[in-house]
Amino acid sequence: MTAVGADTSVRRSVSRRAVLQGTGALIVTFTIFPVASSQETGGAKTSAGAPKLPGSLTNAPFLDAWIRIDADGSATAFTGKAELGQGIKTALLQVTAEELEVPLNHLTLITADTALTADEGYTAGSHSTQDSGTALRNAAAQAREILIGEAARRMNLPADQLKAANGTVIAPNGARLSYADLVSPTLLHVQAQPNSKLKDPDSFRIMNRSQPRVDIPGKVTGGSVYVQDMRLPGMLHARVVRPPSYGAQLATVDTGAVERMPGVVRIVRDGNFLAVVAEREYQAIKAMRSLAVATQWRERPALPKQADLAATLLSLPVEDFTIFEKPVSTSTAAATAVEATYTRPYLAHASVGPSCAIAQLQDGSLTVWTHTQGVYPDRQAIAAMLGLAPEKVHCIHVEGSGCYGHNGADDAAGDAALIASQVPGHPIRVQWMREQEFAWEPFGPAMITKAHASLDSSGRIADWDYGVWSNTHSTRPGPAGSLLAGQHMARAFPPPPPKPLPQPEGGGDRNAIPLYELPRAKVVHHFIPSMPIRVSALRSLGAHMNVFSIESFMDELALAAHSDPVAFRLEHLNDPRARAVVTTAADRFGWAARQKGGNGRGCGFGFARYKNLAAYCAIALELEVERETGRVRVQRIVAAVDTGQVVNPDGIRNQIEGGILQSISWTLYESVSFDETRILCVDWSTYPILRFDSVPNRVDVDLVDRPGQPFLGCGEASQGPASAALANAIADAIGKRLRELPLTAARIKAAVGI
Amino acid sequence: MELKVNGRIHSVAAAPDTPLLYVLREDLQLNAAKYGCGLGQCGACTVMVDGEAVLSCVVPILLLQGKEIMTVEGLGSIDKPGPMQRAFIEEQAAQCGYCIPGMMMRAQALLQKNPQTSDAEIRRQLEQNLCRCGTHMRILRAVRRAAQLMQTPETAVDTGRST
Ligand code: FES
Ligand code: FES
Numbered sequence: 001m002t003a004v005g006a007d008t009s010v011r012r013s014v015s016r017r018a019v020l021q022g023t024g025a026l027i028v029t030f031t032i033f034p035v036a037s038s039q040e041t042g043g044a045k046t047s048a049g050a051p052k053l054p055g056s057l058t059n060a061p062f063l064d065a066w067i068r069i070d071a072d073g074s075a076t077a078f079t080g081k082a083e084l085g086q087g088i089k090t091a092l093l094q095v096t097a098e099e100l101e102v103p104l105n106h107l108t109l110i111t112a113d114t115a116l117t118a119d120e121g122y123t124a125g126s127h128s129t130q131d132s133g134t135a136l137r138n139a140a141a142q143a144r145e146i147l148i149g150e151a152a153r154r155m156n157l158p159a160d161q162l163k164a165a166n167g168t169v170i171a172p173n174g175a176r177l178s179y180a181d182l183v184s185p186t187l188l189h190v191q192a193q194p195n196s197k198l199k200d201p202d203s204f205r206i207m208n209r210s211q212p213r214v215d216i217p218g219k220v221t222g223g224s225v226y227v228q229d230m231r232l233p234g235m236l237h238a239r240v241v242r243p244p245s246y247g248a249q250l251a252t253v254d255t256g257a258v259e260r261m262p263g264v265v266r267i268v269r270d271g272n273f274l275a276v277v278a279e280r281e282y283q284a285i286k287a288m289r290s291l292a293v294a295t296q297w298r299e300r301p302a303l304p305k306q307a308d309l310a311a312t313l314l315s316l317p318v319e320d321f322t323i324f325e326k327p328v329s330t331s332t333a334a335a336t337a338v339e340a341t342y343t344r345p346y347l348a349h350a351s352v353g354p355s356c357a358i359a360q361l362q363d364g365s366l367t368v369w370t371h372t373q374g375v376y377p378d379r380q381a382i383a384a385m386l387g388l389a390p391e392k393v394h395c396i397h398v399e400g401s402g403c404y405g406h407n408g409a410d411d412a413a414g415d416a417a418l419i420a421s422q423v424p425g426h427p428i429r430v431q432w433m434r435e436q437e438f439a440w441e442p443f444g445p446a447m448i449t450k451a452h453a454s455l456d457s458s459g460r461i462a463d464w465d466y467g468v469w470s471n472t473h474s475t476r477p478g479p480a481g482s483l484l485a486g487q488h489m490a491r492a493f494p495p496p497p498p499k500p501l502p503q504p505e506g507g508g509d510r511n512a513i514p515l516y517e518l519p520r521a522k523v524v525h526h527f528i529p530s531m532p533i534r535v536s537a538l539r540s541l542g543a544h545m546n547v548f549s550i551e552s553f554m555d556e557l558a559l560a561a562h563s564d565p566v567a568f569r570l571e572h573l574n575d576p577r578a579r580a581v582v583t584t585a586a587d588r589f590g591w592a593a594r595q596k597g598g599n600g601r602g603c604g605f606g607f608a609r610y611k612n613l614a615a616y617c618a619i620a621l622e623l624e625v626e627r628e629t630g631r632v633r634v635q636r637i638v639a640a641v642d643t644g645q646v647v648n649p650d651g652i653r654n655q656i657e658g659g660i661l662q663s664i665s666w667t668l669y670e671s672v673s674f675d676e677t678r679i680l681c682v683d684w685s686t687y688p689i690l691r692f693d694s695v696p697n698r699v700d701v702d703l704v705d706r707p708g709q710p711f712l713g714c715g716e717a718s719q720g721p722a723s724a725a726l727a728n729a730i731a732d733a734i735g736k737r738l739r740e741l742p743l744t745a746a747r748i749k750a751a752v753g754i
Numbered sequence: 755m756e757l758k759v760n761g762r763i764h765s766v767a768a769a770p771d772t773p774l775l776y777v778l779r780e781d782l783q784l785n786a787a788k789y790g791c792g793l794g795q796c797g798a799c800t801v802m803v804d805g806e807a808v809l810s811c812v813v814p815i816l817l818l819q820g821k822e823i824m825t826v827e828g829l830g831s832i833d834k835p836g837p838m839q840r841a842f843i844e845e846q847a848a849q850c851g852y853c854i855p856g857m858m859m860r861a862q863a864l865l866q867k868n869p870q871t872s873d874a875e876i877r878r879q880l881e882q883n884l885c886r887c888g889t890h891m892r893i894l895r896a897v898r899r900a901a902q903l904m905q906t907p908e909t910a911v912d913t914g915r916s917t
Contacts, residue, residue, distance in 0.1 A: 657892070
């Protein structure tokens, strides 16, 4: 669906409703499948003992919530996940086409839409292939077996003599029935079963093969792809005049002159929410600028001093959670103790395209086109904000610029919804300005970590203590107060109370528990509820900082133990899949034969299994430091990744490469700046990121093949290891350890001391 | 006033101080040039004017009368992609893709002037364009491939699917 979501969705909506009306509320449940084979997944038992459905099938157990075959034989897959530029559409099409036995280009995919798709929460946490891919794979396999079963009934043959291929069921004598012949409106309206007859990976034709991404041709030819590209009949352009700082109060606004500007249709004011609506886009921008000048705000200094950020955060009240504790097993005399403190600033998502949304109120129902990561939670927040029943709000995902977590997408949707509620009938397009995206997006939280460990006389880790201080890593919708518009309107919904995200995935403590074997260890999450700066989910959440810290610390320990960093890791690593990525990356890089670090040239290594339960990733890199300027030039990078069963190898490489380059940017350059009142980084000159002159010469990504294993999400696997590999290589190159992010040229130059 | 875009003359009603970007997107309904900053800092809005890469978000249309404006739509279509577009498809050089049209136009301007350009020059030119997804390695490969394709007419291409 590279076309703008609207047309397709409306058509689907009608046909789907027709199908559901046709079947009424009839629920047909029957068991079709024989016993499990080794290829099956999803037979896990819930704690209650009932078999659990695979992936997101638990949220929507009817097969036709996932797979539809129309009377003309065309097949459609439905996912509650959204394309964010990570290539999920292509991967989900591959999984479905493979198991359903239809050609890839005969299958359509409908993504996140509250009228059409299952509620799969947020598209986040590298869960899409695991949740939705697993659901679609199983639903497609079960649908294929139902179609074979129906053909068997009609042909009067045993089902196990039939096979499916190319949308057709074929008998041994060559007789065929196409899916179009077999399908009826109720055929797939059955409950999914816990076990599916999944294909053997050896027989894959579509999965585990690099497939060109379905969205790329439209993106490189000027297709209407993004919500920014939608042009609806009667559409008006809106711009919001945001307060200059958090908590600023609108004192006075003189709207008279702006109302008379060309094209201005309306000025919307609701408490501290102020916006202007115009006929044309540039008219809206000019009106917004004039309106901003005509507005007075009362501001108060409420932000911490940036220079004292770490001390300020450490002084705030905390809730402590001991997330891992392993009492000493055998007492070993600790020979050497090492400790270190690492810090990370606030980081911006900084999407290249500022957030955008369109909303239209018609006959009491609101439609919102949004690049949100969660159409259902966004709908809940918007409905609550406007006092509408959730059924009266329809959220449709349309792609935006890459978001990398909770950026301004939901807020823009909230803005469009609030304005549309006051200008009924017209689709209202809200486009955030660059400075609004920077000043108002929720940032990735600043964090502090402290590590303490001792080595025994043989140079192995004897004990380990680690603490991480962090705000929450999610203030996403649901509640109306999670939206800026909800906070700013006169009714002023309060922001929801912050909560730590629970282990095993965690938030600030994501990946705070090392995967290494440690005789004694304690890991504490010091959760800081109070949030001086607006924060939420940034790609990989706490994993970036925790892996940066743990993997920097492993190198510090290796140095103290006079051990090679890779050998030291392997000595403490039992998980065979972890060992495999570490040795693969090291071998491919030529780690053992590398040049000794020093004189501004160095090599570094980093490893983690994302969330300790998703993809494994090890990274080795080589860089040069310009000693006079402190400037870093990354020469080459090798990554080895284990994502379980691979769906689209090139898609994974693209995600891992992207994660590494984004992490280089975070790690070397980025830091949100603010004074005691305002956010100061409001454009690309005040928030510099990676540019082409600092891009590595070479990045190689090796995939460790794991046929038949469950899918492991990889979109956030490389950021942590890449940041640590960088820090370790810099330490190798200059002989000094930097523990404060970002590792800027100025800090490196200061450490080099020339 | 009249603007010549992708070889066709259009008469547009927008105010003369309107930056080209808004006219391309709103009046001419061309999607490729993107709003990224409106400040001339990111390159998402890059188009070609008389063969030079230009940031359309900061150039008012009043300066563009009689000039040849070219956008990604002028490089080819989804059914008949031009060499630059084919190169980006073949290298799968996009994640979210939002920055890509700007990259393509800056690369096009470079390669039209110097088809034999060096890697260092490609990097230097693309310096002004930002990509947040980290697609840089693929973008560089795509530009190098485009340079080859532009010199070999009719290279076969797999355009992928377009549902
Ligand atoms: S949008 Fe023109 S340079 Fe950023
Ligand atoms: S591909 Fe997303 S910004 Fe470049």
